Amino acid sequence: MIEWVLVGLLAALPTDAGGQADAQPSALAAPAHADAPTVTARVDKAEARVGDALHLSITAVSPTSTPVILPENIDLSPFTELDRHLEEKDLGDGKMRREFVLTVAAYQPGALEIPAVEVTYFGKGGEVLSARTQTIAVNITSLIANEPEPKLKENADPVPVIQRDYLYAYIAGGIAAAGLGAALALFIRRRLRARAAHRPAPPPRPAHEVALERLDRLGARLASNDDLRPFIFELSEIIREYLGARFAFDSLELTTEELVLRLRRRVPVQEMRGFVLGEVEGWLASCDLVKFAKVSPSMAEARGALETGIRMVESTRPRPAVPAPGTAAAEVPHV
Numbered sequence: 302m303i304e305w306v307l308v309g310l311l312a313a314l315p316t317d318a319g320g321q322a323d324a325q326p327s328a329l330a331a332p333a334h335a336d337a338p339t340v341t342a343r344v345d346k347a348e349a350r351v352g353d354a355l356h357l358s359i360t361a362v363s364p365t366s367t368p369v370i371l372p373e374n375i376d377l378s379p380f381t382e383l384d385r386h387l388e389e390k391d392l393g394d395g396k397m398r399r400e401f402v403l404t405v406a407a408y409q410p411g412a413l414e415i416p417a418v419e420v421t422y423f424g425k426g427g428e429v430l431s432a433r434t435q436t437i438a439v440n441i442t443s444l445i446a447n448e449p450e451p452k453l454k455e456n457a458d459p460v461p462v463i464q465r466d467y468l469y470a471y472i473a474g475g476i477a478a479a480g481l482g483a484a485l486a487l488f489i490r491r492r493l494r495a496r497a498a499h500r501p502a503p504p505p506r507p508a509h510e511v512a513l514e515r516l517d518r519l520g521a522r523l524a525s526n527d528d529l530r531p532f533i534f535e536l537s538e539i540i541r542e543y544l545g546a547r548f549a550f551d552s553l554e555l556t557t558e559e560l561v562l563r564l565r566r567r568v569p570v571q572e573m574r575g576f577v578l579g580e581v582e583g584w585l586a587s588c589d590l591v592k593f594a595k596v597s598p599s600m601a602e603a604r605g606a607l608e609t610g611i612r613m614v615e616s617t618r619p620r621p622a623v624p625a626p627g628t629a630a631a632e633v634p635h636v
Contacts, residue, residue, distance in 0.1 A: 338363030340420055342434035350442050351410055354383065357403040359418055359434060365397045369422045379413050380405040410443040508546035509618035513611070515539050520607055529603045530591050537588035540610045544581075547617060557585040584609050 338361040345356040357377075361369040375382070384404040392398055401420075407413055417433040424430050519535055538553070541560065545552025548567045552560055561582045568578075587606070590596045598606070 336364055336367045338369050340432055344437050348440040351444055355405050357405050359401040361399045362396055365395055367422055369399050371401045371420055380407050407441045410441050412440050414438050508543050509614050512543035512614045516611055529598050532603055533588055533591040
């Protein structure tokens with residue numbers, strides 16, 4: 302690929318005696334061609350340290366129709382090019398300003414020079430012309446503070462090498478305290494659970510109270526329905542469950558004959574008063590007819606069955622103990 306080379310035309314002016322290369326741009330040489338660009342070069346720092354980045358600006362002002370090019374590979378030794386970019390601006394009077402900004406750095410100390418940079422352009426006749434800028438002096442200082450006469454630093458004060466560090470002790474103490482707290486909380490929780498487990502449950506309600514309450518709710522639901530068999534089914538279950546709970550046996554899975562036989566064995570003689578097994582057996586048999594023979598009772602029969610069930614519960618409920626006749630309270634002797 303053919304490079305657009307621009308023409309450099311002048312030799313830049315020398316820097317001032319103080320070495321401030323960025324204070325004055327390089328001087329311009331007399332144009333060697335009518336369309337030759339005006340080229341200047343400057344650096345942003347006249348003094349830097351080893352490795353510091355410097356910005357080298359090469360500015361070319363030329364007619365708009367005259368392209369100015371900075372070659373890709375230029376020798377800036379002892380400086381190294383790190384980066385570059387181009388800024389263009391139309392000056393509005395048929396002139397174009399092109400500024401090539403190069404980032405450079407030096408890696409050795411001393412009074413160094415940025416060499417002249419050549420720019421190129423094409424003349425009207427197609428000839429390739431060039432110009433060089435003047436070298437720029439830059440002072441690069443070493444990273445050692447007392448260069449060029451390095452001296453050893455004075456002995457520093459002694460510092461402790463071994464010192465007590467209680468960080469791990471604090472961490473271990475915190476972990477131990479957390480573990481002890483967790484163990485204590487677990488112990489207290491288990492004791493509370495054990496105490497709650499050994500707390501006696503409230504005594505069960507007497508069987509007759511439960512049965513009478515259920516019979517009362519069942520009677521409140523009694524209505525003149527066409528089919529009263531579900532009412533008799535539930536009534537029979539309430540009385541059967543009451544008899545088993547009252548006399549301590551499982552009565553729900555027994556037939557009527559088995560239930561009556563179990564009552565004959567379990568009901569004490571002193572509780573037989575007012576408790577007629579024949580009446581119980583007949584009542585349960587009538588409920589079995591409704592249950593198994595699918596006999597539908599009337600409203601009067603249903604009410605009678607309910608009243609009989611209530612009377613059986615009332616007649617078999619536990620009675621308070623009555624002292625035997627002739628038993629007198631113990632007399633308190635006189636002092």
